[in-house]
Amino acid sequence: MKQWRPTSSGIWQGRDDTAEADNARRLFQTVTCSTTFCPEQQAGDIALLGFACDEGVKRNHGRTGAAEAPAILRRALANMASHVQHARLTDLGDICVAQDNLEEAQQALREAVLACQRAGKRTLVLGGGHETAYGHGLGVLDAFPQEAVGIINLDAHLDLRHAPQATSGTPFRQLAHHCEAQQRTFRYACCGLSMAANTQALLDEAAYRNVTIVEDLRCLSSPAEAIAQLEQFMAHLDRIYLTIDLDVLPGWEMPAVSAPAALGVPCAILMQLLAPICRSGKLQAVDLVEFNPSRDRDGQGAGVAARIAWQVIRWWG
Numbered sequence: 001m002k003q004w005r006p007t008s009s010g011i012w013q014g015r016d017d018t019a020e021a022d023n024a025r026r027l028f029q030t031v032t033c034s035t036t037f038c039p040e041q042q043a044g045d046i047a048l049l050g051f052a053c054d055e056g057v058k059r060n061h062g063r064t065g066a067a068e069a070p071a072i073l074r075r076a077l078a079n080m081a082s083h084v085q086h087a088r089l090t091d092l093g094d095i096c097v098a099q100d101n102l103e104e105a106q107q108a109l110r111e112a113v114l115a116c117q118r119a120g121k122r123t124l125v126l127g128g129g130h131e132t133a134y135g136h137g138l139g140v141l142d143a144f145p146q147e148a149v150g151i152i153n154l155d156a157h158l159d160l161r162h163a164p165q166a167t168s169g170t171p172f173r174q175l176a177h178h179c180e181a182q183q184r185t186f187r188y189a190c191c192g193l194s195m196a197a198n199t200q201a202l203l204d205e206a207a208y209r210n211v212t213i214v215e216d217l218r219c220l221s222s223p224a225e226a227i228a229q230l231e232q233f234m235a236h237l238d239r240i241y242l243t244i245d246l247d248v249l250p251g252w253e254m255p256a257v258s259a260p261a262a263l264g265v266p267c268a269i270l271m272q273l274l275a276p277i278c279r280s281g282k283l284q285a286v287d288l289v290e291f292n293p294s295r296d297r298d299g300q301g302a303g304v305a306a307r308i309a310w311q312v313i314r315w316w317g
């Protein structure tokens with residue numbers, strides 16, 4: 001796979017406490033890394049993939065920098081504790097974009113995800129703008145052709161844009177078209193949506209596609225009601241693909257994105273929404289997208305993003 005590269009040696013590093021106790025381990029000590037892309041030969045329950053891509057955000061007229069996210073997020077995860085309950089991670093490297101060819105990179109991500117899922121692993125993809133979701137989503141749909149696969153997007157934006165080419169604003173419109181072509185039902189929920197950040201045209205498209213919308217205001221005023229709405233959506237699914245656009249968080253908590261949210265759903269509430277999704281027994285794939293390290297402040301955003309990823313891994317185990 002020409003778009004593939006292994007993770008640089010030296011990324012998974014941290015503080016070594018094992019002289020204190022054998023179980024005083026951190027993720028850098030329990031992750032397995034591979035120098036070739038062979039998911040079926042790797043131990044581990046969760047395949048970690050990076051999508052090193054700026055092209056989707058660039059085409060969507062946003063602030064680029066998301067291509068650096070996989071490396072920065074791995075570094076931020078490396079020093080976090082690895083408990084016995086954790087699902088085990090295997091790092092299967094990055095998919096990169098060659099010569100601005102986003103479509104080719106999304107296809108490479110789709111194939112990599114499918115290979116991981118077929119090898120019995122769940123997939124955790126870090127990086128890129130939300131164009132990551134087209135490749136990741138296709139891979140998950142391919143892996144379970146006969147099952148009801150639902151997408152839960154934690155995001156201020158619907159990303160159902162109509163555009164002449166793929167961007168970070170189009171992935172769910174593209175997945176809807178894919179489902180149509182395959183005569184599959186498109187099952188999509190967007191949670192944390194800001195009405196102020198989505199045009200009437202996008203809301204009309206969402207209504208036409210029967211999208212479940214949980215507004216940011218609902219998440220803030222009544223997390224329990226937001227969870228009930230998500231549980232109703234999940235009840236009809238066999239598998240869940242969860243995609244976390246970090247601009248769902250408030251800008252003060254997550255400055256490191258292309259489009260920081262004025263209001264947003266704070267991490268503490270987001271965790272309450274994540275718990276039932278992660279514990280549903282249906283969660284098959286997760287990604288964290290739109291993280292832009294060049295806009296971070298003192299590593300704050302990286303820390304928040306890594307904590308969310310860590311929590312998913314913990315609850316997934």
Ligand SMILES: N=CN[C@@H](CCC(=O)O)C(=O)O
Binds near residue numbers: 130161258
């Ligand atoms: N990934 C999607 N991003 C948003 C960006 C919004 C903005 O730049 O304000 C979108 O396309 O709607």
Ligand SMILES: [Mn+2]
Binds near residue numbers: 130
């Ligand atoms: Mn998005």
Ligand SMILES: [Mn+2]
Binds near residue numbers: 248
């Ligand atoms: Mn967004």
